[in-house]
Amino acid sequence: MFKFDPETAHNIAEFFISKGATLPFVQDLLVRNFVYSDSILSQQLWGVHFPNPVGIGAGFDKNATMIEGLSALGFGYLELGTVTPRAQIGNPKPRLFRFPKKSTIQNAMGFNNDGSKVVSRRVDDQYPYAIPIGINIGKNKTTPEESAIEDYKMLAQTFKDLCDYITINISSPNTPGLRDLQNEAFISSLIGELKKITPKPILLKIAPDMSLDDALGLCDIAVSSGFDGIIATNTTVDYSLLDEAKNFGGLSGEVLREKSFTLFCGIAKEFHKKTKLISVGGICCGDEAYERILNGASLVQIYTQFIFKGPSLIREVNETIARRLREDGFGNISEAIGSKL
Ligand SMILES: Cc1cc2nc3c(=O)[nH]c(=O)nc-3n(C[C@H](O)[C@H](O)[C@H](O)COP(=O)(O)O)c2cc1C
Numbered sequence: 632m633f634k635f636d637p638e639t640a641h642n643i644a645e646f647f648i649s650k651g652a653t654l655p656f657v658q659d660l661l662v663r664n665f666v667y668s669d670s671i672l673s674q675q676l677w678g679v680h681f682p683n684p685v686g687i688g689a690g691f692d693k694n695a696t697m698i699e700g701l702s703a704l705g706f707g708y709l710e711l712g713t714v715t716p717r718a719q720i721g722n723p724k725p726r727l728f729r730f731p732k733k734s735t736i737q738n739a740m741g742f743n744n745d746g747s748k749v750v751s752r753r754v755d756d757q758y759p760y761a762i763p764i765g766i767n768i769g770k771n772k773t774t775p776e777e778s779a780i781e782d783y784k785m786l787a788q789t790f791k792d793l794c795d796y797i798t799i800n801i802s803s804p805n806t807p808g809l810r811d812l813q814n815e816a817f818i819s820s821l822i823g824e825l826k827k828i829t830p831k832p833i834l835l836k837i838a839p840d841m842s843l844d845d846a847l848g849l850c851d852i853a854v855s856s857g858f859d860g861i862i863a864t865n866t867t868v869d870y871s872l873l874d875e876a877k878n879f880g881g882l883s884g885e886v887l888r889e890k891s892f893t894l895f896c897g898i899a900k901e902f903h904k905k906t907k908l909i910s911v912g913g914i915c916c917g918d919e920a921y922e923r924i925l926n927g928a929s930l931v932q933i934y935t936q937f938i939f940k941g942p943s944l945i946r947e948v949n950e951t952i953a954r955r956l957r958e959d960g961f962g963n964i965s966e967a968i969g970s971k972l
Pocket residue numbers: 688689690691693712713727736738740742767800803836864865866882883884885887911912913914932933934935936
């Protein structure tokens with residue numbers, strides 16, 4: 632797969648994961664090889680049952696074409712999207728770059744997706760599903776900031792009965808002006824409007840490129856105005872982390888790991904028990920995921936290392952978390968979350 636250009640490789644993977652996994656014998660084979668079931672990993676969050684804490688990060692299945700395949704590869708929940716109200720093609724290519732020696736990806740995709748109408752129809756065919764489904768939503772590039780709230784309202788309306796949680800994405804670096812929405816006025820009026828539309832949990836996904844003080848301020852407003860959880864973090868625009876970095880798009884994977892985890896820990900110290908926290912950014916193995924859980928993550932997500940290491944990673948992560956929980960004397964994952972804080 633690494634011989635192909637990164638976006639072609641992604642499209643080939645999507646083809647096999649979406650088509651292959653619908654064949655019963657293939658699905659059977661995948662489940663037997665990759666799904667690790669263990670009650671020590673299962674928990675209820677927002678009244679929803681999560682069989683294991685490892686989710687696919689948003690952006691991998693933007694169009695909801697791989698629901699069956701990804702669940703057969705062992706994920707405990709799926710975050711689909713980012714979906715925008717109307718279909719859009721995203722930024723000009725090339726916009727996806729791999730740095731295998733650094734286990735890092737740089738992307739400037741720009742929310743290329745089939746749009747809410749098509750994606751919601753696909754999700755509707757499957758939902759409710761065997762594992763929880765989150766829908767990550769974002770505004771269209773052409774929607775001005777003043778009317779961004781209308782995009783999020785429309786998306787919440789469309790997906791409110793088709794998911795277990797909704798993630799508000801105002802942290803992608805690839806839609807001009809999007810990160811400017813990470814401000815008090817927008818966040819509090821947005822959640823007020825969305826809560827009128829749906830009782831489903833609504834999570835805020837934040838960028839790693841802010842000071843801890845700013846992140847704490849943002850989370851404080853989000854939690855006090857009604858958000859049900861924080862996902863930290865999206866990709867970084869700190870290009871100093873990688874010598875070969877382009878000067879556009881966001882970096883993910885190994886070079887993001889420390890930055891993302893440090894910000895996550897700072898947030899968790901303040902917000903563990905006040906809200907639910909999801910850690911994402913540079914998770915490469917079970918030990919790393921377990922560390923996030925001990926530091927306050929109820930769930931984790933993986934994207935980049937899934938590309939580099941393949942589906943065996945998800946099984947390894949789940950097996951390792953289960954083993955470490957037992958070694959540390961925990962009866963269930965819920966007892967371990969935040970125990971190191
Ligand atoms: C190619 C690519 C596309 C992404 N698209 C999205 C997206 O549409 N929405 C979003 O919230 N995050 C998106 N992300 C960010 C990931 O969900 C995740 O937050 C980030 O990559 C850090 O995790 P990782 O180091 O495990 O990859 C994308 C990441 C990559 C690499």
